[in-house]
Amino acid sequence: xxxERQIMRIHYITxxxxxxxxxxxxxxRLIMPFHMSLQYSNVIANYHNxxxxxxxxxxxxxxxxxGFNGLRIILLELRQNRTWENGVTISTIAAMIAIxxxxxxxxxxxxxxxxx
Amino acid sequence: MRTSNRxxxxxxxxxxxNNREGxxxxxxxxxxxxxxxxxxxxxxxxxxxxxxxxxxxxETSSLTGGAGAWNAMLQFTETPWGHLFLIxxxxxxxxxxxxxxRLIFTEAGRGLGRPGRPDYPYDALSLNYRQKSGIWIALxxxxxxxxxxxxxxxxxx
Amino acid sequence: MSGIIKKISMLRTGxxxxxxxxxxxxxxxxxxxxxxxxxxxxxxxxxxTFDVPIQRWTTVLDALLYAKSYKDTSIGxxxxxxxxxxxxxxxxxxxxxxxACYTNVSEMESGVISCEPLTNFPLIRDLVTDFHQFxxxxxxxxxxIINQNADLRDRKELSEFIQSPRDVDEYLxxxxxxxxxxxxSACPTVATDTKxxxxxxxxxxxxxxxxxxxxxxxxxxxxIDDKHGIWRCHFAGSCSSVCxxxxxxxxxxxxxxxxxxxxxxxxxxIAELKHHSHGNQIT
Numbered sequence: 153x154x155x156e157r158q159i160m161r162i163h164y165i166t167x168x169x170x171x172x173x174x175x176x177x178x179x180x181r182l183i184m185p186f187h188m189s190l191q192y193s194n195v196i197a198n199y200h201n202x203x204x205x206x207x208x209x210x211x212x213x214x215x216x217x218x219g220f221n222g223l224r225i226i227l228l229e230l231r232q233n234r235t236w237e238n239g240v241t242i243s244t245i246a247a248m249i250a251i252x253x254x255x256x257x258x259x260x261x262x263x264x265x266x267x268x
Numbered sequence: 269m270r271t272s273n274r275x276x277x278x279x280x281x282x283x284x285x286n287n288r289e290g291x292x293x294x295x296x297x298x299x300x301x302x303x304x305x306x307x308x309x310x311x312x313x314x315x316x317x318x319x320x321x322x323x324x325x326x327e328t329s330s331l332t333g334g335a336g337a338w339n340a341m342l343q344f345t346e347t348p349w350g351h352l353f354l355i356x357x358x359x360x361x362x363x364x365x366x367x368x369x370r371l372i373f374t375e376a377g378r379g380l381g382r383p384g385r386p387d388y389p390y391d392a393l394s395l396n397y398r399q400k401s402g403i404w405i406a407l408x409x410x411x412x413x414x415x416x417x418x419x420x421x422x423x424x425x
Numbered sequence: 426m427s428g429i430i431k432k433i434s435m436l437r438t439g440x441x442x443x444x445x446x447x448x449x450x451x452x453x454x455x456x457x458x459x460x461x462x463x464x465x466x467x468x469x470x471x472x473x474t475f476d477v478p479i480q481r482w483t484t485v486l487d488a489l490l491y492a493k494s495y496k497d498t499s500i501g502x503x504x505x506x507x508x509x510x511x512x513x514x515x516x517x518x519x520x521x522x523x524x525a526c527y528t529n530v531s532e533m534e535s536g537v538i539s540c541e542p543l544t545n546f547p548l549i550r551d552l553v554t555d556f557h558q559f560x561x562x563x564x565x566x567x568x569x570i571i572n573q574n575a576d577l578r579d580r581k582e583l584s585e586f587i588q589s590p591r592d593v594d595e596y597l598x599x600x601x602x603x604x605x606x607x608x609x610s611a612c613p614t615v616a617t618d619t620k621x622x623x624x625x626x627x628x629x630x631x632x633x634x635x636x637x638x639x640x641x642x643x644x645x646x647x648x649i650d651d652k653h654g655i656w657r658c659h660f661a662g663s664c665s666s667v668c669x670x671x672x673x674x675x676x677x678x679x680x681x682x683x684x685x686x687x688x689x690x691x692x693x694x695i696a697e698l699k700h701h702s703h704g705n706q707i708t
Contacts, residue, residue: 293616377683386671
């Protein structure tokens, strides 16, 4: 079981790291006119680029951890009893895993296993 | 200690809750200065960005349905309202990031000054102009980023 | 930089004293709106208003005591020293937690002054609140010096710690806390989180952690390093802005948190004990 200070350290690190990877992700939308960057062929080409896939996966993991831990903090401050606290912790971890799994599925399929 | 009749998730000690300010305590940022406004904005922007993040994951999942599904999703999001929403995302993410960096330094005890011997009128050392400037810079950067984002999205390039 | 900005703002708006003088001009009385509630006898919450004559030096406590003496003796209010030392008369004055004895009516710049009980404290009656939870949180951080080397039971040998003025400066301002509860009432986390110790208790945890006479670590305590502990402070700064004694709880909390995260150095050198035998005692 992680101590709260360790969780907060993870919160700060994921926040800072996400800032850098999201910045790169946004820059990739600006290397060509914005509407062109969203064309299907261009987006799929991005997903076939392995370093970019790693970047997308890291954004997914970092933001899911940072975001759902933030939500856990806000919800923990709302009510204080064991049922609520355990419910909040379990559901935010479950939501975090679910969103990472769902996003990873998109990345894997778009990378070429399902869509050409 | 008396406990309330409510059971399960909302069970709590009545005595504990008596006269607590509750959610309106943090929903009203106007009474205590810039730091309270910053706290309020950081929280609201965080929640907003989490909702956007989940929506964005769902939005991009349409890629798995092929070009047709992707273009259908774009028709839904690539509208003036969709662009306005994206501009809001740009502003909130810029504010949340910049102010978040300030808070990481602050919560590490940096930029606050050293404890000393307070004199009347006891202005708090931690609520100094370095902190306030950090908040103002975050707000200004958010405005600049929104302006730039608006140019890119509505610029027609 | 901050000094220049302060001077500019002084030029623009005048000093607090000047503004007080200005707001009083032509006003010989104020309207006092007092929150009234006594649930024990089924009296629901409402406001009573009183016209109170004022002078240049009238404080909100003076005005309340005037109303209690001459208008309605049943007003429930707690006070003692009348000089911001006991911390008894904390209440929300025009929406902000303040000490009634330390707030001049002229500072309010308004002809109507609203007095309400401190929020986040269970209400007893009218302006009187229950400090039981607040003191429980205070006790939970062990607000006393822990040092196994100094055996206070050994009365045959008196001892004293040697501290430099710099050592004292590290904790002195936190030791000025009068436990008035204003910071606890202003804190947005305390507003919803009943297990959060609050700014006062956490500032006291810092106060003893920074004291070189203390060897007991509070950083691993459940009250502090817990999901409802020190990490639930988000530096909204409201505690420091309302503190009437310059304790600056937000500063202490951030410094303690920095030590706990190992972001900042915390190489506290424990103060040496200077022993005096009974015979050498200076009287």
